[in-house]
Amino acid sequence: MTDSPASRKHGKNAFFFVLVTVAIDMLGFGLIIPVVPSLVQEMLHVPPEDATLWLGMLAATYALMNFIFGPVVGALSDRFGRRLVLLVSIGTLVVDFLIMGIAGSIWLLFIGRALSGISGATYSTANAYIADVTEPANRGKAFGMIGAAFGFGFVFGPVIGGFLGEISPRAPFFAAAGLAAVNFCYGLFVLPESLAPEDRRPFDIKRANPFGAVKHFSKLPHIAWFLVAAGIFFLAHTVFPGTWSVHGEIRYDWSPKQIGFSLGLVGIGAAVVQAGLMGMILKRLGTVRTALLGMGTSIVSLTAFAFAEQGWMVYAIIPLGALGGVTGPSINSLMSTLTPRNAQGELQGASSSLNSLAMIIGPLTMNGALYWFTRENAPVHFGGAAFLLAAVLTVVAIVPFLRGVRENRSAIPAAAE
16 A cells, blocks of 8 residues: 555655745746736737736736735645645646636636735745755755745746747746646645644634734834835835836837846846855945945936836846845845844744735836826826836835934944944
8 A cells, every 4th residue: 555645754856846836836927927918908909008007906916815815825734734735726826827828808817816826825835845844954955945946937937938928928828837737746646745733733813814914013123124124125126027028018119028038137137146146245345235235226227227218228237237136135134133033033024024015016006107107198208117216216215224224233243334
């Protein structure tokens, strides 16, 4: 008699499955980015300028569902185990991509995006699985591999989606559904359960309440200014996932292939800076100066994107914009340094809450700015409006950051300044 997948001892195959799950989730998400604008235009019979607001609402729907159901899915995995939650989430992704691939109505696209937001919580469940099956000494390396899988999907998804989009705007959806279906079948036979029955706990709606995360902020008053700065900075940078595709089509008449290729370069630039240059820059400048360098570079690059009238200019700006990627890790490192060990969970909860809210507000704000200044009867036509707004928000983010540095000056290590 053979053991069932749920009862087999976890091993390298299970770990590989979790890595593949994260990579495919992001690959599937990235695959559809270059073609969603074309699909919305096809359904509504409108030019890209008029599709912009709908794209913002679709992105906000995904983020809202992810915000609401993220804690719910996490609590369910504590109650029923990681395996069931991961498999259900991946199965939901298959259905989601198929719905969007065959959708003949914009409302079916909204249903698909909502399902994506719910099933997108696999990332946190994957992290919980890794925590279950690794020793503390190896956990950092394991989480690093999860991050690498996440980055792999984001870099190559838009590139592949762009090429498939040249065939049909629906082709990337079916490709994403196929990838998710293969992963589901693999996990059904390979993935064991990582959470023992005796370690499970009852489902508690209080732990599953996303708005309960507000309590984190009241417990971290000494780093509140840094949290605000990080939240505003993250909000500014929602301009990339929110408007990049439709902005490229409106302003430069880019095809899905060009959109996907440019997004892939953005992802590669971010990976090179964060994985290759981050340590060197921190060592030379310290955490505070590195964060200021990142914000300053972001202001310059976002402003340059705003006034880039030719498509080739965008490619010249991307390497400079990649340096802005040092900001988030620097602020997170600074906050972590100022937070006691027993409050690190509160810190991550507060930071995650702000990022989730930014992902809801950002697409509506950035796409709204793009629509307002590119619509047919706009009082002033300016295709770079969303990027200029992002630059202004980044300037605003510097204010609470410097306030936080001043209030915590005595507690910040000299090496971090």
